[in-house]
Amino acid sequence: MNAKLKVSTVMLGVKDVDRAKKFYVEGLGCEPEQDFPGFVKCRLGEGSSSLALYEWAAAAQDAGVSPEGAGFRGSSFHFITDSRDEVDEVMRTAVAAGGTAVKKAAAAEWGGYFGYFSDPDGYLWKVATTA
Structure with missing residues (x-):
């Protein structure tokens, strides 16, 4: 068997699962798939990996x-x-939704357009066009 690596779920260790859930679900529109105390898993959309939010110390x-x-x-x-x-x-x-604009969206030298934000736990997201 030649198993190929793929990303099916991205897990973020967060300080406050309820706060992270509010940001991702209520703020950014992610769809909860599993919701337990200390753990939430969300669908991100067609063709995308899932996003899991897990209490930091418990994840460690x-x-x-x-x-x-x-x-x-x-x-x-x-x-x-x-x-x-x-x-x-x-x-x-x-x-x-409570995130922080780390770098305002602007045109890039390479022809694209991008910006960065961080979620309440400091995880960076780059939002960009390809050209």
Whole structure:
């Protein structure tokens, strides 16, 4: 058997599951698929991985690692679209839901258009056009 790696769910360790759920579900319109105390899993849309929100310390315990850690985690999530208007709309929606505009959407030297926001736990999202 040649199993190929794929991403079916992205899990975020969050400090407050209820706050994260409010941001992603109520603010950004993600659809809850599972909702338990300390854990929420959401559908993100056709062709996309699921998003799981898991209490930070419990996620660390589950993996058998220390919950200590801070700062940039060396990763970001990207939403690529064909429309500058959609980039602007997603950025506005994220900020209205309690996120932070980290870098305002603007034209890039390479021809695209992009901006960054962070969710309430500091996870970075890049919203961009391809050109």
